[in-house]
Amino acid sequence: MSQQQTEQVTAGQLLRAAREQRKLSQQQVALQLNLRPDIIAKLEQDQLDGTLETFARGYVRAYGRLLKLPEAELMAAFGRHTGLEQSHAKPMRTFSNRTARQATENRFMWLTYAIIALLLVLLFIWWWQSGSMMNRQAAVPAPTESAAQTPAQATDAAEQAATDGQTNPGATLSEPAAGSLTTENPVDSTVPNLSEPVATDTLVASAPEQLSSELEQLMPTVNDEAASAAASTVVADGLAQLEMRFSENCWVDVVDATGSRVAFGTKQAGYIMQLSGVAPFTITLGNPSVVTINLNQQAVDMAAFPAGRVAKFTLPEQE
Structure with a gap:
């Protein structure tokens, strides 16, 4: 009888006894x-309704593991009572697994959103930098500055010609001097006349004096021609000449009276910029202390502008 009673013990009875x-x-x-x-009460009472019957095997197995009951004996008792010995256990889907899966999916979703936002930011930065670079290139009047430097180059050529005339005037006077020496020398080249050494010495001594007097007469003429050429260049077509020398790197913006921007951008140290345009000029300098300015070959006093601060002024000054 005891063996039969043991066989009649249900899974719910085993679970309740172990819990107590x-x-x-x-x-x-x-x-x-x-x-x-x-649900725990129904499992211990072996009351399985239609809804609970679907998950009953998994609930009983989990309940037995919690109470550390032999799984084979417990499931055999459950099968005898319910007649579900041949049914296959279905995997339990708990809320914890679904929550973990949703958390993982949320992390991937936020990571995707962050990557997309980063790409959009990089695209916007690239577009903004490209537009700024195009605007800067369009704002730089390179042809105007080159054209403005052309009269200055003509002035340099005139000054160079004047300098060449001053440093080598003997080339112009060499032929007349040689001609005068040849004409005034009456001595025969084939038969030397030793009886007239005094006349020859006098002629040789007078030649340097004649060259010096002619050179002194020529120098003022050359200087006057160079000065007149420079002056004519300055006033040609009513354009004023502006020269800027940079001892250090400096940003500059120069606009003439017509509103044309004749210079713009950062100039390197040692750069000499020759400009021409209709006066007055509106000049903006990033660091005026490193710039030397000549307007129509007249030096401009830059002592009034503090070093390291942007200066904006007009040349010539308007009274």
Whole structure:
């Protein structure tokens, strides 16, 4: 009889006996299994309705593992009572697994959003830098500055010609001097006349004096021609000449009276810029202390502008 009674023990009875032996309440078991207390009560009473029957095998197995009951004996008793020995256990889907999966999906979703936002920011920065570079290139009047330097180059050529005339005037006077020496020398080249050494010495001594007097007469003429050429260049077509020398790197912006920008940008140290345009000029300098300015070959006093500060002024000054 005892063996038959053991065989008639149901899974619910085994679970209840083990729970009471461990002094656990149904609420405590339900909390640990993440189930409702009424489901625990139905499992211990072997009351399986239509809804509970679908997950009953998994609930019983999880309940037995919690109470450390032999799984084979417990599932055999459950099968005898319900007639589900041949049914296959279905994997339990708990809320914890679904929550973990949703958390993983959320992390991937936020990572994707962050990558897309970063790409959009990089695209915007590239577009903004490209537009700024195009605007700067369009604002630089390179042809105007080159054209403005052409009269200055003509002035340099005139000054160079005047300098060449001053440093080598003997080339112009060499032929007349040689001609005068040849004409005034009456001595026969084939038969030297030793009886007239005094006349020859006098002629040789007078030649340097004649060259010096002719050179002194020529120098003022050359200087006057160079000065007149420079002056004519300055006033040609009513354009004023502006020269700027940079001892250090400096940003500059020069606009003439017609509104044409004749110079713009950062100039390197040692750069000499020759400009021409209609006066007055509106000049903006990033660091006026490193710039020397000549207007129509007249030096401009830059002492009034503090070093390291942007200066904006007009040349010539308007009274």
